[in-house]
Amino acid sequence: MRHPRVKPEHRPHRLDDGTIRIGGGVYGLAAEITDPRGWVWAALELMDGRREIEEIVRGLCRKFVDISARQARTVVGALVESGYVENAHRTAPPELTESEILRYERNRAFFRHVDLTPREHGWEAQMRLKSARALVVGLGGTGGHTAWSLVAAGVGAVHCVDDDVVELSNLNRQVLYDEGDVGAPKVEAALRRLRAVNSSVSVTGQRRRVRSQEELAQLVEGFDVLALCADEPRGPDGVRVWASRVCGRRRIPWAGGGYSGPLVTVGVYGPGGACYECLRAGEEARLPAGTPVDLGGPGVSAPSAGLSGQFTAHAVLALLTGVPAVSPGYVTGVNLIDPGHHVYVRHEPRPGCPTCG
Template sequence: MTVHAMRRPRIKPEHRAYRTVEGHVRIGSVVHGIGAEVQDADGWIWTLVQAMDGTRDVADVVAVVSRRHPELRLPDPDIAQAMTDLTDAGFVEDAGAEPPAELSERERERYSRGMTLLRWMDLSPRSSAWEPQLLLRRASVLLIGVGGTGSAAARDLVASGVGHLHCVEPDVVELSNLNRQTLYREQDLGRPKLDAALTALRALNPDTQVTGERREVRGPADLEDLLRVGAGAGTDSTGGPYGTDGPYGTGATGDGDGTGDGDGTGDRGATADTRASGYDVLLLAADRPAEIRRWANRVCLATGTPWAEAGYRGPLVGVGVFTPGRGACWQCLRDAEVERRDLRLGPGQDEDAASPRMPWNPANAVTAGLSGGLLAHAALMLLCGVPPVEPGCRFGLNLMMPGDPVMQRSQRRPDCPSCAVRPDPARAASGVAGPAPGARPGSGDQGPS
C-alpha cells in the first residue's frame, strides 16, 4: 500500500507525533520498537505530520507544507517522498478507507479494541487498518493440547477472532487442573477436556468455528495426519467420525497440560499453495511424549507449516516461534542452547540434578495464563505479521526477576539434522517417519531458558 493510493492519509492515532526540546519530531509512541525520531531543523516535517490528519489527500498535504514554508522552496516530490517514508515505516493509515465488507458491523464492534492494538503494533503499510483482523478471521489453527497453556491460548485466540480453531486433547478434567486451567469448572470433573473446552469456547465467540478431536499424539505420523486432514475436514468430538474417544482411545492420563517441559514473525511463511497442510499455523501446547517438539519441528519443516510452542518451568515462561525456511528451526535453537550452557556439573552429576523433573507441573493460573497468552501472541505474529518479529527465536518472562531478559535466538545451523536439508512438502510422508540422523533421543524436553 503506497501513500499515493490512500484517499486521506493520516498519522495513526496511536502514533501521534510530538516535538522534542531540540525541535525534532518523535513519532510512533514512546514504546521501544515502534517510535522513531526525525531531525527537523527547518520545521517542515512537523508541519507535514500535522497536515496528515485524515482530512486531506496527498496533493493537499503537499500544498499545505509548501504554503507554510515558502522560504525553503521544497520540491513537491521531496514532500511526497517524506510521506512515503512515513508510510513505509508503518506510521500512516488511510482515513478514507471503507470498512471491509467481509466484516459485519457487529464484528467490527466486537473487535474494535483489538484492531486498534494491532494497528498500534503494525509497521507494515496496509490498505485498511482492519487487514490484520481479516487475516486472523481467515486463518485456520491446529492446537495440540488444551491444558494449562493450551486452554489459555485457545481462549485468547477465540476471543481475538481467529476463523477456525481445531483442538486435539486426550485427557479428562481432574481436580488438580482447576488451579490453572481456567477454561474448566468443577462440574466438568471427569468430563473429557475436549468436550468441556468446545462448549466453553463456542459460547465465548459463536463467530469462530471451533472443532476438535479426542486424540493422543504418539508419533510424528499422528501430527502429519492431523496437518494433512486440515481445516476443511476437522473432526469434532461431539459429532466427528471418532466420537468422543478418537481412534487411539483415551490416551494418556494426568494433567497433560502441555506446559512444564517445553523448550526452546513477520510474514506468514509458506503460502497455502506451497504448504502440504490445511492449517495456517500449528500451536503445540503438549509436553507428552517427551519427543513431541522434535516431531513437530520435523513435520512442520516437511509440510512448510509455521508453528509455535510454549510452556513453563516454574517461574520461567517462554514461547518459541518458527517458520520453515526463515531463521533457525527448533532443533537449531535447541542445539545452540545446549552448546552455550555451562552447568559446571561435578563428578557423577547429570543434568537432572541441576534441572529436576517432577511428576507434577509446578504452576498456577498466572504462569499457565502467561504461557497461553504468549502462545496466542505468537500465533498472531505468524498469521498477521503483527508485531513484525523474525521467527527462529524463543522469548518469555522470568517471574523471579521481571527485568531479566529471556530471549534466545540462533543462526540457522548448516549441520542441523532437521533443517539443513529441508524436506520437500510434497514428500512429507516419507520425510517425517523417524528421527533425523544424529538426533539425540530425549533431548527435546528442555524447559524455557
C-alpha cells in the same frame, strides 16, 4: 492513501531542538526525525485526515518559500510510507459483518499500533485471522489459555486435540473448566466454553492422544499453524521434535509454550529460522555439560499457566498475520521471581540440518 492522518497511537511530539519523536510516547518510541527546517512537523500538522496528499503538498509550499513541490511530495511520501500514518477515510471490508467490526475493533487498534506497513483500511490483519486455520494440541494450562485467545481474537477455524479428562487438580490454572466438569473429557468441556466465546469461529475438536510423529503429521494437514501445548512424550525424541520435523517439512509455522516453576517461555519456529532441534543443540552446546534445557514439572500457578498460554497465542497470531513481523527460530519468556530476567535465545541452524539447514 487518499486522506492521510497520523495514527492516534503514534501522535508525534516536537522537542525544543526541533527533533520530532513519533511512535507512541516514552515506551512506544519508534522513531526520531531531525527536522531543521520544520517541513516534517508542518506536514504532520496538515495530516489531520481532512486533506488529500496534494492539498498537504500545496499547504507546505504556501508555508515555506524555500520548499519545492517535488521536495514537499518527498516529505509527505516518506511519512506515508513510514507506517505511522493511516487513511482517515477507510472503510471496513465487506467480508466483515457489523458485529465482527464491533467485536474486533480493539484488535484493529492493536494491529494499527504495531503494524508499520501502509494499509488500505487497517483490517488486513483481522482478515488474515478470519481465513486462518489453527491446530491446538493439548488443552491443559497452556493450551486452554491459547485456545481461548485464538477463538476470542477471531481465528476462523480452531481445532483442539486432547485425550485427558478434567481433574480437580487442573482447576488451579486451567481456564476452560469448572468443578462441574471434573471427570468429563477436556475436549468436550473446552468446546462448549470456546463456542460460547465466539460463535463466528468454527471450533472443532477430537479426543485423541498423539502417539507418534506420523500421527502428528496427519493432524497438521490443512492447517496454517500449530500451537503445541502438549508436553508428552518428552525427551530427545518427544512431541516437540515430532512437531519440528513435521512442520519443518511442510513449512508450517508453530509455537510451543511451556513453564518450569516461575520460568515461562514460548518457542517460535517456522520457515527462515532455526528449528527446535537446532535451537536445542545450540543451547546444549552453550550450557555446562548435563544442564537440562527441557521445561516442565508440577510447579505451576494460574498466572504462570496463563502467561504461557498467552505468549503462545500471541506468537500464533503474529505468525498468522505478520503483525508484529516475526523472524522464527527463537525462545522468549520471563522469570516470575526476577523481573529483570528476560529470556531470549536464538541460534543459527546447524549445517546440513534436514529440517531447517
